[in-house]
Amino acid sequence: MSVFTFIRRPIFVALLVMGAALVVAAACNGDDDGGGETPVGGDTPAAGETPAAGGATAEIKMLPLNTFDRSELTIAADTDVTITADNTDGTHNFAVYTSDPAGGGELIDQTEIHVAPFVDTVTVSLAAGEYFYRCEVHPTIMTGTLIAQ
Numbered sequence: 001m002s003v004f005t006f007i008r009r010p011i012f013v014a015l016l017v018m019g020a021a022l023v024v025a026a027a028c029n030g031d032d033d034g035g036g037e038t039p040v041g042g043d044t045p046a047a048g049e050t051p052a053a054g055g056a057t058a059e060i061k062m063l064p065l066n067t068f069d070r071s072e073l074t075i076a077a078d079t080d081v082t083i084t085a086d087n088t089d090g091t092h093n094f095a096v097y098t099s100d101p102a103g104g105g106e107l108i109d110q111t112e113i114h115v116a117p118f119v120d121t122v123t124v125s126l127a128a129g130e131y132f133y134r135c136e137v138h139p140t141i142m143t144g145t146l147i148a149q
């Protein structure tokens with residue numbers, strides 16, 4: 001998992017995000033041909049919805065009261081996707097499983113456990129299907145469904 005180790009360096013993540021933004025900006029400029037399309041400038045896709053162009057990133061936040069900002073996260077299937085876990089409050093991590101480990105699901109990858117504020121990443125490449133995520137510190141109340149499609 002050398003890629004995972006490398007990619008968790010915050011500076012690399014920052015560069016990755018900037019690079020993705022440039023790609024999106026370039027793609028938008030390509031539409032500037034007088035056609036009827038209205039540019040959606042400034043409309044940053046909400047994390048966890050349809051993956052951005054390139055489909056390689058997603059984001060989830062840990063919020064006060066030991067909650068994730070979403071109970072469902074959708075990513076692109078069959079490609080490396082870097083999921084950024086933005087811990088804004090408390091002590092948490094982000095762990096991806098094949099399914100709920102309470103039912104025998106196996107760990108795919110996870111971040112370290114961090115005290116907020118902290119940003120860490122997990123990179124996964126998953127076949128289409130439903131998976132499970134949770135925080136290991138709060139495994140019964142911080143859970144969600146990861147959908148690869």
Ligand SMILES: [Cu+2]
Nearest residue numbers: 092135137138
């Ligand atoms: Cu937690």
